Amino acid sequence: MKLGIGVQTQNALNDDCPIEGAKMLKEAGFDAVDFSLHRYLKNKDIYSFSINRFFEKTVEELEAFFTPHKEALEQVGIDVWQMHMPYPMYVPKGSRQLNEYLQKIVAPKSMRLCSFLDCKYIVIHGFKLAYYLGSEEKEWEATQAFLEELAPLAKSLNITMCIENLYDGIGGRAVEGPCCDAVKAASRIDAMNDKYGAEVLGFCFDTGHANLVHLDFEQFITTLESRLKVLHIHDNDGWRDLHQIPFAFTKTRENKSATDWEGFMRGLKNIGYRGTLNFETGPALTSFPDDMKGDTLKFIAGIGRYFARNIEKMS
Amino acid sequence: MELVCAPWGIVSWKFPNQGLNDVRRSFDSIALDIGGIAGFHAYHVVGWRKKKRDRSYRHWIMDNPEQLRGILPNYVSVIKGKNFNIPIAYANFLPPKLGEKEDKDDFFDSMRSLLKECVAECGKAGARYVIMRPLAVGIGERDVWEAGKEYYLSLAGIAKQYGVTILLESQYRINNGGIVRGLCSDPHEAKKWVDDLNNAAGFECFGFHLDIGTCSFLGQNMRDVAVMLGSRIKAVTLRDSDGTGDTAILPFTAVSGNRPRTDWLNIIRGLREISYDGLTIMNFAGTASITSPMLKPALIKYAREIGDFFAWQIDMENMLKRYEKRVLFGAGNMCRAYMKCYGEKYPPLFTCDNNKDKWGTEFCSLQVKSPEELKNLPKDCAVLICNMYYREIESQLRDMGIENPIGFFNDEYMPSFHFERIEDMEEENEARDWGTDAERA
Numbered sequence: 001m002k003l004g005i006g007v008q009t010q011n012a013l014n015d016d017c018p019i020e021g022a023k024m025l026k027e028a029g030f031d032a033v034d035f036s037l038h039r040y041l042k043n044k045d046i047y048s049f050s051i052n053r054f055f056e057k058t059v060e061e062l063e064a065f066f067t068p069h070k071e072a073l074e075q076v077g078i079d080v081w082q083m084h085m086p087y088p089m090y091v092p093k094g095s096r097q098l099n100e101y102l103q104k105i106v107a108p109k110s111m112r113l114c115s116f117l118d119c120k121y122i123v124i125h126g127f128k129l130a131y132y133l134g135s136e137e138k139e140w141e142a143t144q145a146f147l148e149e150l151a152p153l154a155k156s157l158n159i160t161m162c163i164e165n166l167y168d169g170i171g172g173r174a175v176e177g178p179c180c181d182a183v184k185a186a187s188r189i190d191a192m193n194d195k196y197g198a199e200v201l202g203f204c205f206d207t208g209h210a211n212l213v214h215l216d217f218e219q220f221i222t223t224l225e226s227r228l229k230v231l232h233i234h235d236n237d238g239w240r241d242l243h244q245i246p247f248a249f250t251k252t253r254e255n256k257s258a259t260d261w262e263g264f265m266r267g268l269k270n271i272g273y274r275g276t277l278n279f280e281t282g283p284a285l286t287s288f289p290d291d292m293k294g295d296t297l298k299f300i301a302g303i304g305r306y307f308a309r310n311i312e313k314m315s
Numbered sequence: 316m317e318l319v320c321a322p323w324g325i326v327s328w329k330f331p332n333q334g335l336n337d338v339r340r341s342f343d344s345i346a347l348d349i350g351g352i353a354g355f356h357a358y359h360v361v362g363w364r365k366k367k368r369d370r371s372y373r374h375w376i377m378d379n380p381e382q383l384r385g386i387l388p389n390y391v392s393v394i395k396g397k398n399f400n401i402p403i404a405y406a407n408f409l410p411p412k413l414g415e416k417e418d419k420d421d422f423f424d425s426m427r428s429l430l431k432e433c434v435a436e437c438g439k440a441g442a443r444y445v446i447m448r449p450l451a452v453g454i455g456e457r458d459v460w461e462a463g464k465e466y467y468l469s470l471a472g473i474a475k476q477y478g479v480t481i482l483l484e485s486q487y488r489i490n491n492g493g494i495v496r497g498l499c500s501d502p503h504e505a506k507k508w509v510d511d512l513n514n515a516a517g518f519e520c521f522g523f524h525l526d527i528g529t530c531s532f533l534g535q536n537m538r539d540v541a542v543m544l545g546s547r548i549k550a551v552t553l554r555d556s557d558g559t560g561d562t563a564i565l566p567f568t569a570v571s572g573n574r575p576r577t578d579w580l581n582i583i584r585g586l587r588e589i590s591y592d593g594l595t596i597m598n599f600a601g602t603a604s605i606t607s608p609m610l611k612p613a614l615i616k617y618a619r620e621i622g623d624f625f626a627w628q629i630d631m632e633n634m635l636k637r638y639e640k641r642v643l644f645g646a647g648n649m650c651r652a653y654m655k656c657y658g659e660k661y662p663p664l665f666t667c668d669n670n671k672d673k674w675g676t677e678f679c680s681l682q683v684k685s686p687e688e689l690k691n692l693p694k695d696c697a698v699l700i701c702n703m704y705y706r707e708i709e710s711q712l713r714d715m716g717i718e719n720p721i722g723f724f725n726d727e728y729m730p731s732f733h734f735e736r737i738e739d740m741e742e743e744n745e746a747r748d749w750g751t752d753a754e755r756a
Contacts, residue, residue, distance in 0.1 A: 092734055134584065134731035136539050167534070170578045172571035173558040176536040183503045213534030214487065214494045218456075219501070238493055239558075251492025258493030 003277055003311065005304035006032035006081050007297065009069075010039050010282030018072035024294050025078060029301030032081035032276045033073065034230075035117055037110055041086040049091075049098060055106045062109060063116045070117055080119040081276040082162070082204070082230040085110040087125035089146060092132055103146055108153060115157040121230045123162045123204045124150075126178030130168075139178060140188065147201065151192065154200040162204040162229050163189075165220075167212045167241065174212035174241070179203075182223035189227045202229035206280070208236050208243060211259050218260075221267025228271060232280035233307075235259050243283040245296075246303050265307060269314040277304045316629065318622040319344040319402060319596045321552070323563070324603030325611060331393055337612045339397050341619035346596055347394070347404035347442060349387065349433050380429040383436055391440040401440050402594055403482075403550055406433040408448040419453040426450060427466065431473050438477020444549055444594065445474075446482045446524045449498055459498060464512065471516040482524035482549055483508055487533060496533050499523075502543035509547045522549035528563060528598070531556050531577045541585025550594040551586065553625060565599040565614070566621050583728040586629045597622045628728055635661040638697035638720065642666065642689065644708055645701035646678040648736050652726035653701055654679040655733060664696065669711075689717050699724045 007030050013021035025033060040054045057065065073080060089102045107124075114122045126143040130136050147161060154161050163185065166177035179185050185203055192201045203224050209232075210217055221228060236242040237249045238258065251258040279300050288296045320342040326334030338345055394401060407429055409422060430447060437445045447470075449463040467481065474481050485505060486497035499505040505523055512521040525548045530537050541548065555564035555577050569576035597618045606614050627634075635641070635657055643650050643666035650666050658679065665682040668674070673683045689698060689712065697720040700708050705723045712721060 130536070130538075131580070132732050132734055134729075135542075136536060138731075171558075171569075171574035171576040173534070173576055175534045175578055176539075180536070181503075181539070183501075211493070214496050214532075216496045216501075219496075249493075254491065256491040258491045260490045260493065260495050263490075263495070 003274065003308040004032045004079070004081060005030050005301050005308065006034055006276040006278035007300060008034040008036050008084070008278070008280050008282045010036035011285040012282070012293070012297065013069060013072075015065075015069075018069040019075065022069075022072035022076045022078060025297065026076040028294060028297035029305065030078060030297070032079045032278065034123075034232075034278045034280065035069075035080045035083040035114075035119060036282065037113060038084045038086045041106060043087055046086070046088060046091060046094075046102070049094060051098065051101070055086075055109050059109055059112045062113055066113060066116065073117075080117040082121040082123060082278060083110070083114045083117065083119045084123045085125075088128065089125065090127040090129070090142065092129060103149065107146075107150055111150060111153050111157060111159060114159050120158070121160050121162050121202065121204075123164050123230060123232070125166060126163055128166070128168055128177055130178075136178070136181070136184075140184075143178065144188070144192070147192065151196050151200045155196050155198040158198075160199050160202040160229055162202045164204040164206050164232065165209050165215070166206075167209050174209075174239070176213050177209075180213060180215065182220045186224055186227055203227050204230045204232055206232035206234075207246075207259070207264060208232065208234040208241055208280070211236055211238055212241060214238070216260075216263065218263035218267040218270070221264070221273075222270045225271050228273060228275075230275060231278045233264075233278060233304075234280045234284075243281055244287070245281055245284050245300055246279075261307075265311050265314060268307075269311050273311070277307050279304065316592055316626040317344055317400075317402060317594050318342060318619065318626065319346050319550075319594050320615065320618070321346050321563075321596050321598035321600065322348055323598065323600030324606075325600075325615065328390070331390070333608075334611075335394060335397050335399070337615055339399065340612060341616045342597075343398075344400040344402055344594075345394060347391070347401050347437070347440060349383070349404055349436070350407040380425065380432045383429070383432040387436040388439070391436075395440075401442050403444040403446065403596065404433070404437045404440070404442045406430055406437075406445050406447045409450060409452050422452075423450055423466070427469055430470055434470055434473045434479050434481070435477055438474075438479045442479060444480050444482050444522070444524075446484055446550070448484065448486065451486065451498055460508070463498075463508070464515065467512050467521065468515055471512075471518075471520050474520040475516075475518060480520055480522050480549060482522050484524040484526055485529050485533070487529065494533070500529070500533055500535070502540045506544055506547065509544075523547045524550045524552065526552045526554070527566075527577065527582055528552065528554035528556050528561065532558065532561055536581055537578060538581035538585035538588070541582070541591070542588055545589050548589070548591065548593060550596060551591065552596040552598050553622070554598040554600075563598045563600040563602070565602040565618060566597070566625065568602070580728050583625070583628045584730055587632060587728075588730070590633065591629055595622060595626060628725070631725065632657070634722055635699075635724075638695070638722070640664060640693065640696040641699055641722075642692065642696060643681070643699050643701045643724070644668070644686070644689075644712075646670070646673050646676075646681075646683045647702065648738075649701035649703070649724065649726045650681070651679050651733065651737065652729050653699070653724055654681065656730050663699070664692075666701070686711070686715065689719070690715065692717075692719055694719060697722050701726075 090099050129142055130139040133139055163179045165179045167174040168177040189201045193199055234243040235246045235248050247257040249258050285293055320338045450466050451459055454462045483499050485500035488495050488497045509521050509523055513519050523544050553566045555566045555569040556562050557569045557576050599618050641663050643663045646666050646668040665684050667684045667686045674685050676683050699722045701724045709721050
């Protein structure tokens with residue numbers, strides 16, 4: 001099976017005329033998208049307790065809202081490979097009412113929309129609670145309880161929820177956040193899937209977040225094996241979560257990419273990854289002039305094809 | 316916990332007396348840097364062999380490892396002459412890359428011979444531990460365990476003979492200027508290496524050195540690293556870092572705005588959780604290097620105080636265990652933190668407060684009493700001050716004639732935290748309700 005090339009819909013597919021964006025994505029060379037559902041309830045608004053009413057629509061209303069997007073993507077032959085649920089789903093200092101709304105209304109409706117768009121994978125952020133609860137294990141327990149609320153629905157809709165390696169901030173620096181331990185993640189995924197007798201949980205490897213905390217891409221991916229379902233491919237300077245185009249950042253006079261893309265490709269080769277090479281590079285589309293959006297997308301898709309070729313070629 | 320001063324930035328190998336004397340005023344123990352004493356680290360020998368060979372005061376021990384037997388005892392006797400303990404040493408190590416013309420096997424053979432000499436000399440100097448990096452250069456990742464195992468085990472016999480434990484430490488590699496976690500940086504892997512080596516040796520002669528600077532530089536959750544490695548950790552190096560490079564800044568001094576650059580909370584959580592009681596090495600080489608010789612004694616004294624503070628934080632729960640009976644002083648956030656984390660395990664009889672309005676009330680299931688009540692305590696009951704005005708309250712209690720043991724409880728680095736501070740709770744809960752429908756529209 002050929003590796004697919006995908007990109008997030010953020011800044012590419014707009015609500016007013018989805019067919020325009022869908023055609024641009026297809027022309028650029030993508031055969032899949034990562035549907036950016038999180039942009040309909042933005043994280044900065046959640047953290048500032050400024051919640052819009054988007055997810056108060058009924059499921060039917062939401063499906064009607066996204067029908068043009070679905071039809072546009074179908075028309076050009078692009079699959080929705082993965083989706084990003086709004087995040088966070090728990091705000092430590094938020095009210096009970098807010099957190100219940102996120103977990104009991106926004107999350108299940110996101111799952112329904114994932115199914116509506118014929119999407120198999122939905123990326124869900126783990127809760128960032130280690131500071132308060134004292135340990136990564138207790139933090140996971142809280143995330144696990146939330147995921148288990150959704151697991152029966154995931155099973156019935158044949159969706160795999162994907163946890164993602166995240167970072168946290170200490171004094172302006174990135175440090176490990178939830179799901180940065182591949183060994184623990186693998187065992188937790190297996191335990192939940194065994195419990196529900198279905199592949200309800202998988203992993204989304206985020207290259208940018210991994211680069212911020214200097215994870216060894218190859219080792220991490222290789223440890224996850226077939227639990228790795230989806231990717232967030234993007235690059236940064238090792239300092240800030242910039243979501244830029246791979247190979248863009250150098251740190252030496254030789255001007256070679258400082259991010260370990262070789263290790264990334266070797267890891268995917270090691271596990272025989274057969275999913276989509278998905279780019280989470282929405283911000284790159286706004287850093288280039290709007291007139292260049294199509295060219296920028298083509299360039300990103302070209303990098304995807306480079307990855308695919310090299311992964312195939314590796315022995 | 317034994318506090319040890321790292322010598323870098325303070326003690327010159329060539330003229331060691333002033334630096335050693337400065338350190339001795341504040342520390343009883345000092346670490347021995349064998350690479351620094353004998354031709355710097357071995358990698359200098361590799362990379363700058365021709366360029367610096369003419370510097371007569373350096374000893375090129377890679378060529379003649381047995382020279383260490385002649386060099387090291389003299390230096391150790393200078394240190395011992397100042398009544399220092401030398402509990403730990405840093406062995407020489409190779410660089411991440413060899414020079415183009417260097418033969419890997421030759422260097423590995425030389426390193427093995429050199430490290431055997433290191434272990435023997437460390438043992439003779441009274442060091443219990445030697446920190447030794449693996450020989451990873453030029454070895455593919457898949458072969459590194461086999462090669463490392465053979466290399467470390469070749470030193471096990473001599474380590475046993477001299478009563479020295481070899482400590483592994485985490486590594487990183489550089490990819491075109493980018494940093495990537497390396498050998499033993501994954502605590503699962505480090506744990507396996509230490510256990511497998513001890514099993515293969517048939518006795519415990521391997522452990523782990525947790526370098527906070529490296530962990531912090533790599534963005535690791537140090538609570539998890541410490542808890543996972545547990546009693547395998549025999550030594551901890553404290554150093555701060557601004558995150559941009561592998562630096563050794565005086566602990567608790569690297570800041571961004573008013574926030575620490577290093578995740579001290581998780582370091583303390585982890586080490587407290589495993590009741591760490593091994594060596595703690597204060598490495599502030601970077602800060603010391605830029606400090607005038609006029610100020611170095613004051614810097615070293617402050618480093619010692621920081622080390623004592625760190626040890627006190629790690630030992631917080633042990634301090635609570637020492638007293639069978641205890642009361643608290645303070646009925647605010649710190650008392651609340653105590654009750655959340657330790658109230659069940661080490662229950663206080665009551666708490667007291669200088670605020671008259673609180674007397675007779677209940678706070679976190681504790682009766683709040685007047686400080687006068689402390690005069691009626693049994694003599695062995697400790698008073699734990701849960702208020703940041705420690706010294707002032709301690710004076711108040713002593714002036715009242717209270718002779719009970721007084722302890723300072725501190726909630727800066729707790730095993731867990733409440734989501735809100737008391738003073739913020741009511742006000743913020745209202746503000747954080749996500750508003751009316753009209754506001755949300």
